[in-house]
Amino acid sequence: MADKPAVLVTRKLPDAVEARLDRDYDARLNADDRLYSGEELIERSTGAVAVIPCHTEKLSAGVIERLPETVRAICSFSVGYDHIDLNAAKARGIVVTNTPDVLSDATAEIAMLLLLGAARRAFEGEREIRTDTWAEWSAIHNLGIQVTGKRLGVVGMGRVGRIMARRARGFDMEIHYHNRRRLPPEVEEGAIFHERVEDMLPHCDFLSIHCPATPDTRHLLNAARIALLPESAVVVNTSRGAVVDDDALIAALRSGRLFAAGLDVFNNEPHIDPRYRELPNTFLLPHIGSATRETRDAMGFRALDNLDAIVAGREPRDRLV
Ligand code: 8YV
The missing domain is CATH 3.40.50.720 (NAD(P)-binding Rossmann-like Domain)
Structure with missing residues (x-):
């Protein structure tokens, strides 16, 4: 069987979401839930096909331009996408998705x-x-x-x-x-x-x-x-x-x-x-709008549905660019 595609997950996600990631991908999880700097994010993406960030990671043009060539997708675990420079992603041909509706x-x-x-x-x-x-x-x-x-x-x-x-x-x-x-x-x-x-x-x-x-x-x-x-x-x-x-x-x-x-x-x-x-x-309140067990699972699955589609060459449901 071919190697599973590598995916960088920038924050700790709910157990059920991480289990699916582990099953289907070579998932680089963040067990400590520590916030990565832009440098770390770039470094940890080496050889990865995709990054799953949260709104806490600033994917500025400077970071996106330096992501490894292998990165084809940014599947954000969020509905908001103000943390991602969409123009920079588009210029690099990186597909960006979010997680609307479920939250x-x-x-x-x-x-x-x-x-x-x-x-x-x-x-x-x-x-x-x-x-x-x-x-x-x-x-x-x-x-x-x-x-x-x-x-x-x-x-x-x-x-x-x-x-x-x-x-x-x-x-x-x-x-x-x-x-x-x-x-x-x-x-x-x-x-x-x-x-x-x-x-x-x-x-x-x-x-x-x-x-x-x-x-x-x-x-x-x-x-x-x-x-x-x-x-x-x-x-x-x-x-x-x-x-x-x-x-x-x-x-x-x-x-x-x-x-x-x-x-x-x-x-x-x-x-x-x-x-x-x-x-x-x-x-x-400390940014807990979407913080229910049901919603955070649903956000993770929605991000993974988008990732699965991109990896399989299909159109993802929530493409932003
Ligand atoms: C999330 C949010 O907690 O989805 C969004 O845009 O603001 C929140 O619901 C957060 O963004 C997760 O990355």
Whole structure:
């Protein structure tokens, strides 16, 4: 039997995914789950046909250009692909794939958790219990903002944004959305479209960000746009930190112009802006949008389905370039 193709897997993946990798490939696994530098990634790819990175590996043009000639595919274990220079990959004839769909429900769950947690000051309440500082029940203590019946603005009505909108309807929320283009009525499901994000913001008691990080969406939420939100709005971000201008968001949270923010993603993860930690009105999670057992298995299998197709000379389902 011919040798199995070598594949570099940059991070530790769920057991079932690694078992399939081991069965079908000469899998170079990362048992320690240590983050590789660009140099290490290039070195460890020697003789490999493919790399399976996570969003934590920056596959810049500089790294991609120096990958060994043998590398034909980058099958990312993520839906986002802002960590991969697609132009550089295309120029080298390397196929790039991602893992859409399978993580949409899990990510929308975390967005809803953040929305509820930020609005109802869950973190402050939880901390009181844990630090044994719950003095006495009070009618005026820990007052949050009611979610039911309020208005939610969704930035980026893609797979995750649509599920978020559907979940929010379960709380009788009125849904507004901004997207590159208007969606057909059966997909809109009654949501109100705004061609310009500026036109939507005054209608958003809650704002949930679901667009990808691109040069166009960098700092999409900046001081000028925050100023368009109603007083005491709540901001939720489960997409990428780069979409938010930290200085502007932190200033608005500090002054009380915004009621709270629920954030699962940050600039410069895991070394986030420390000011977020000092604010009482932030509900912070460590990028766990897709972190369920079911979803992480499904992401791994989806990445492997793409890899199998490329190795067999078939068109992969989730080709980006
Ligand atoms: C993952 C994500 O945890 O898929 C994405 O784009 O942001 C997260 O769901 C991560 O990217 C895995 O690489």
